[in-house]
Amino acid sequence: MIPFDLRFPTTVQEALELLDQYGEEARPMAGGTALVLLMQQRLVTPQVVVSLSRVDGLSSISANGSLRIGALVNHRVVEESPEVKAGWPLLAETYHRVATVRIRNVATVGGGLAHADPNQDPPATLIALNATVTAASSGGKREMPIEDLFKGYYETCLTPDELITELTVPRPVRPLKTAYIKFLPRTADDYATVAVAVALDVADGRCVDARIALNAAGSTPIRARDAENVLRGQPLSDEVFRAAAATVPAIVDPVSDHRGSANYKSRMAEVFVRRALEKATA
Amino acid sequence: MTAHVRFRVNGESHEVDVPEQRLLIDTIRYEVGLTGTKLGCGVGVCGACTVLLDGKMVSTCIMLTAHAEGADILTIEGLAKDGELAPIQKGFLKYGGFQCGICTPGQILAAHALLEYNPHPTEDEIKDWMMGNLCRCTGYYKIIESIEKTAAGEV
Numbered sequence: 001m002i003p004f005d006l007r008f009p010t011t012v013q014e015a016l017e018l019l020d021q022y023g024e025e026a027r028p029m030a031g032g033t034a035l036v037l038l039m040q041q042r043l044v045t046p047q048v049v050v051s052l053s054r055v056d057g058l059s060s061i062s063a064n065g066s067l068r069i070g071a072l073v074n075h076r077v078v079e080e081s082p083e084v085k086a087g088w089p090l091l092a093e094t095y096h097r098v099a100t101v102r103i104r105n106v107a108t109v110g111g112g113l114a115h116a117d118p119n120q121d122p123p124a125t126l127i128a129l130n131a132t133v134t135a136a137s138s139g140g141k142r143e144m145p146i147e148d149l150f151k152g153y154y155e156t157c158l159t160p161d162e163l164i165t166e167l168t169v170p171r172p173v174r175p176l177k178t179a180y181i182k183f184l185p186r187t188a189d190d191y192a193t194v195a196v197a198v199a200l201d202v203a204d205g206r207c208v209d210a211r212i213a214l215n216a217a218g219s220t221p222i223r224a225r226d227a228e229n230v231l232r233g234q235p236l237s238d239e240v241f242r243a244a245a246a247t248v249p250a251i252v253d254p255v256s257d258h259r260g261s262a263n264y265k266s267r268m269a270e271v272f273v274r275r276a277l278e279k280a281t282a
Numbered sequence: 283m284t285a286h287v288r289f290r291v292n293g294e295s296h297e298v299d300v301p302e303q304r305l306l307i308d309t310i311r312y313e314v315g316l317t318g319t320k321l322g323c324g325v326g327v328c329g330a331c332t333v334l335l336d337g338k339m340v341s342t343c344i345m346l347t348a349h350a351e352g353a354d355i356l357t358i359e360g361l362a363k364d365g366e367l368a369p370i371q372k373g374f375l376k377y378g379g380f381q382c383g384i385c386t387p388g389q390i391l392a393a394h395a396l397l398e399y400n401p402h403p404t405e406d407e408i409k410d411w412m413m414g415n416l417c418r419c420t421g422y423y424k425i426i427e428s429i430e431k432t433a434a435g436e437v
């Protein structure tokens with residue numbers, strides 16, 4: 001790794017001031033599970049690394065009303081949290097599906113989102129659950145729907161002086177019918193070939209609302225709005241699920257790689273949307 | 283820029299001055315001098331460099347030394363007490379939980395962490411927990427058996 005100057009702010013304010021001061025030359029580090037690798041490969045070569053490991057106030061979860069997760073909460077804490085398991089079981093399950101316990105012990109929620117690798121697991125679920133993310137800079141705060149965060153491969157809309165401080169997930173009016181399916185033809189700890197999250201609000205056998213998103217199907221997580229529109233207002237049936245899934249190949253844009261060709265992944269995106277709908281409503 | 287870092291390794295206090303970019307695995311191996319922690323993939327996948335940091339397993343190959351400030355670190359060398367192997371070590375020995383041995387320190391620490399967290403795991407729970415520790419000899423059945431038998435007290 002190229003040497004850098006390592007700073008340890010202890011408050012969010014101090015961290016933001018450092019980022020403001022050093023601009024493009026600085027990079028925040030949370031767990032470091034992604035950033036250390038990028039720095040070793042010299043894909044990222046910051047002169048100043050602002051470690052968030054000693055920053056106070058971003059490490060708690062609260063669930064009074066909406067679920068609020070501080071950016072420095074690690075994946076393992078989310079998956080194990082009794083509040084998350086009770087109110088947002090899909091979220092607990094999805095964080096459980098990330099990598100291995102060893103990585104989840106260190107990887108933070110904020111770092112995971114800012115990393116913006118479209119193969120990651122949490123984004124599709126967070127889109128399906130209508131989550132928002134709060135970013136702060138020394139100039140102030142802004143909150144955005146999670147899907148607006150992602151701009152491309154490893155690219156977010158955050159400016160160099162901004163930090164993700166919090167993730168918010170609304171509490172559903174009634175329990176949603178949900179599923180997250182990760183297609184893993186190689187190994188259990190791999191990134192998905194495609195992955196799908198669905199959250200359906202169902203009343204009297206009809207789909208009142210639907211949110212569907214995919215990971216590993218393009219340069220960002222992708223929301224399947226056409227599929228959602230097919231479902232909304234309809235009774236739950238295999239026919240409707242098939243019709244919804246059939247809209248998916250047209251909106252995905254996967255790359256060919258060792259996990260499959262682009263064409264194969266587009267087909268699998270359709271298959272896995274259908275299976276996720278079946279699983280959610282089984 | 284040098285980082286001054288304090289931590290405990292296997293109960294013993296250490297203070298080191300290392301370059302800020304120094305990874306924890308290198309500090310453990312070359313400053314502390316404990317070489318049971320192995321470098322495998324170097325990208326957090328294989329688990330050979332596993333140690334327990336405040337009781338939680340981490341990959342030391344992707345962690346800055348300075349991120350271990352104040353931590354209590356357990357390496358494979360710290361598992362035996364007063365010359366007596368820990369139950370999980372006995373289990374791996376008795377049930378052949380290793381072949382070439384390079385992944386063994388990480389496997390044993392991961393298994394130890396599992397049994398601390400869940401003293402009676404099912405086979406599926408063992409697989410789910412241990413999937414981050416790769417064995418290129420592919421001796422997985424023996425590893426699972428070693429953990430099951432240790433949990434059952436049959437060591």
Ligand SMILES: Cc1cc2nc3c(=O)[nH]c(=O)nc-3n(C[C@H](O)[C@H](O)[C@H](O)COP(=O)(O)OP(=O)(O)OC[C@H]3O[C@@H](n4cnc5c(N)ncnc54)[C@H](O)[C@@H]3O)c2cc1C
Nearest residue numbers: 030031032033034035099107108110111112114120121164
């Ligand atoms: C072996 C391995 C396997 C993996 N497998 C999976 C998997 O199966 N599924 C999956 O989803 N992910 C997987 N990942 C990726 C993992 O989710 C990320 O590495 C992790 O979430 C990053 O979190 P971190 O806290 O370590 O971030 P860091 O590495 O510290 O930072 C990551 C990026 O975010 C920036 N950053 C950090 N915190 C903030 C913040 N609060 N605000 C703004 N920017 C910030 C950093 O500057 C950097 O660009 C895997 C990683 C590894 C190493």
